[in-house]
Amino acid sequence: MSSESGADTIFALASGQGRAAIAVLRLSGAGVASILGALVEKATPPRQAALATFRDPASGEAIDRGLCLFFPAPASFTGEDCAEFHLHGGPAVIAAMFAALAHFPATRPALAGEFSRRAFENGKLDLTEIEGIADLIDAETEQQRRQALRQTRGDLRHKAEGWRAALLEASALLEATIDFADEGDVSPLAQERLAALLAAVRADLAAALAKGRAGEIVRDGVTVVIAGPPNAGKSTLLNALVRREAAIVSPIPGTTRDAIEVRLDIAGYAFVLIDTAGLRETSDPLESIGIERARKRAEIADLVLWLDETGMTPADLPPGVPIWPIRSKSDLSDGVRAGPLAISAARGANLDVLSERLADFARGVAGQAELGLITRERHRRAFLIAEAALDRASDAIDGPVELLGEDLRLAIHALESLIGKVDVEDVLGEIFARFCIGK
Ligand SMILES: Nc1nc2c(ncn2[C@@H]2O[C@H](COP(=O)(O)OP(=O)(O)O)[C@@H](O)[C@H]2O)c(=O)[nH]1
Ligand SMILES: [Mg+2]
Incomplete structure (x- = not known):
C-alpha cells in the first residue's frame, strides 16, 4: 500500500x-x-x-x-x-x-487539506463549503469572515442543489415526453411546466449574477490604485494609510517604478492598495515598464485615486473604473479651494475623511454581497454557463426535444461541477493546494 x-x-x-x-x-x-x-x-x-x-x-x-x-x-x-x-x-x-x-x-x-478532502469524499461537505472553510481560515476582516461563514453553512450549496433538482425534474419531464409522444415535440402541457421550471432557475441565476463582483471584492479586497503624475505624493499617501514605509518616497520624479501592493483593513473591509509609477512620458526603459504596469493595474482596479497637486484628472484613463480626483499637498497651497478632496499625506490632513470615504465605498460593495452567492471566479463561470444554456433551452422550448435536452444537461453539469459532483479532480487540487496541514 x-x-x-x-x-x-x-x-x-x-x-x-x-x-x-x-x-x-x-x-x-x-x-x-x-x-x-x-x-x-x-x-x-x-x-x-x-x-x-x-x-x-x-x-x-x-x-x-x-x-x-x-x-x-x-x-x-x-x-x-x-x-x-x-x-x-x-x-x-x-x-x-x-x-x-x-x-x-x-x-x-x-497531507495538506486531507481532513477536508475526506469530509468531501464522504459527502460531509460539498466543494463550496470547503472553499468557505478555506476562506474562513484566510479571513482577515469582519466582512470576509461573515461571507466565508455563510458559505461554510451551505448557502451556495443549497441554492445550487435546489436549481439542480428543478432542472432534473425538467429533464425527467422531457424524457417522459419522448417516451409517450410520437412526434418528438414537447406536449403543450409539459411545455408549460418546463417553461416554469426553467424560468425560476434562470431568474435566480440572473439575480445572483446581477450582484456583480461584490462577493469576490469582499473576499479578495477592494483594489484601489493610487495613480497620478510623478511627485504627486502617491507613495507618501500609501505609507500614511498603512502607517509604515512600504514605498520609497523621494523628491526625484520617477522613483516608484514597480507597482507596490499592500493589504489594509479599513473599518472591517479588506483593501488592496497599489502604489504605481507616475504616469508620464519617459525614455527610461525601467520606468516605462512601471508605467505600463500602472496602466494595467488601473484597468482592473475597483477604484482609482487620482492624485494631483492641482486636483486635475486627465481624460485618458480607462473607462468603467470609478476615479476619485484628489488634490495632494494641500499644506503647500493657500486657503480653501472648491473642487476635489484636498489632502496632505505629509501632514496627515484629511486622511480620516479619505479613509471614511473608502470605507463607504466598500460598504456599498459589501451591502450587495450580503445576499450574494458568488465569491469566486469559479462560481461565476458555472453560473454563466448554466444561464446561457437555460437561455437557449427557453428559446427552444417548442423546438426539437433533443436540443432542449442537451442544453438542460449542460446547465445541470455546470451546477454539478460547482458543488463538486462532477469534474472534481480539476478543482480539488487547486483548492487543497492552498490548505494547510491539519485542515
Ligand atoms: N509638502 C508636502 N510634500 C509632500 C506631500 N506628500 C509628498 N510630499 C513630497 O513630495 C515628494 C514626492 O513624494 P512621493 O510620495 O514620492 O510622490 P510620488 O512620486 O507620487 O510617489 C517627496 O519629496 C515628498 O516628501 C505633502 O502632503 N506635502
Ligand atoms: Mg512614488
Whole structure:
C-alpha cells in the first residue's frame, strides 16, 4: 500500500505551529478507536471531553495529560472515526506524540487539506463549503469572515442543489415526453411546466449574477490604485494609510517604478492598495515598464485615486473604473479651494475623511454581497454557463426535444461541477493546494 493511501489513519496538528498553551492534535480513520485504546487507559465516551493521560504504547511512559475527544463515524467532521487530543503546546510534547502515533499500522501524518478532502469524499461537505472553510481560515476582516461563514453553512450549496433538482425534474419531464409522444415535440402541457421550471432557475441565476463582483471584492479586497503624475505624493499617501514605509518616497520624479501592493483593513473591509509609477512620458526603459504596469493595474482596479497637486484628472484613463480626483499637498497651497478632496499625506490632513470615504465605498460593495452567492471566479463561470444554456433551452422550448435536452444537461453539469459532483479532480487540487496541514 502506498504511503498516501486514503485508507490510512491520518493525524496532524490542527492548531498553529510553535509554543502555545494548548495544541490540538486531530486524527481520522479506521484505526482511531484502537489508537485511543492503546494511548489512554479509560475508554473515551463519544463526543465528550475526557481528561486523559496519554501514554507511549511501547514504553508505557506518560507523554502528557490533556483532553481527549472521540467522534465515532459517521457523525464526525470527515465522516470517519475521528479523535482530538488537547495537549500542552510544547514542541517536545508534540514530537513525542507524533513519534508514538507513527508506530501504529497504516497511520501517518496528514497531507495538506486531507481532513477536508475526506469530509468531501464522504459527502460531509460539498466543494463550496470547503472553499468557505478555506476562506474562513484566510479571513482577515469582519466582512470576509461573515461571507466565508455563510458559505461554510451551505448557502451556495443549497441554492445550487435546489436549481439542480428543478432542472432534473425538467429533464425527467422531457424524457417522459419522448417516451409517450410520437412526434418528438414537447406536449403543450409539459411545455408549460418546463417553461416554469426553467424560468425560476434562470431568474435566480440572473439575480445572483446581477450582484456583480461584490462577493469576490469582499473576499479578495477592494483594489484601489493610487495613480497620478510623478511627485504627486502617491507613495507618501500609501505609507500614511498603512502607517509604515512600504514605498520609497523621494523628491526625484520617477522613483516608484514597480507597482507596490499592500493589504489594509479599513473599518472591517479588506483593501488592496497599489502604489504605481507616475504616469508620464519617459525614455527610461525601467520606468516605462512601471508605467505600463500602472496602466494595467488601473484597468482592473475597483477604484482609482487620482492624485494631483492641482486636483486635475486627465481624460485618458480607462473607462468603467470609478476615479476619485484628489488634490495632494494641500499644506503647500493657500486657503480653501472648491473642487476635489484636498489632502496632505505629509501632514496627515484629511486622511480620516479619505479613509471614511473608502470605507463607504466598500460598504456599498459589501451591502450587495450580503445576499450574494458568488465569491469566486469559479462560481461565476458555472453560473454563466448554466444561464446561457437555460437561455437557449427557453428559446427552444417548442423546438426539437433533443436540443432542449442537451442544453438542460449542460446547465445541470455546470451546477454539478460547482458543488463538486462532477469534474472534481480539476478543482480539488487547486483548492487543497492552498490548505494547510491539519485542515
Ligand atoms: N509638502 C508636502 N510634500 C509632500 C506631500 N506628500 C509628498 N510630499 C513630497 O513630495 C515628494 C514626492 O513624494 P512621493 O510620495 O514620492 O510622490 P510620488 O512620486 O507620487 O510617489 C517627496 O519629496 C515628498 O516628501 C505633502 O502632503 N506635502
Ligand atoms: Mg512614488
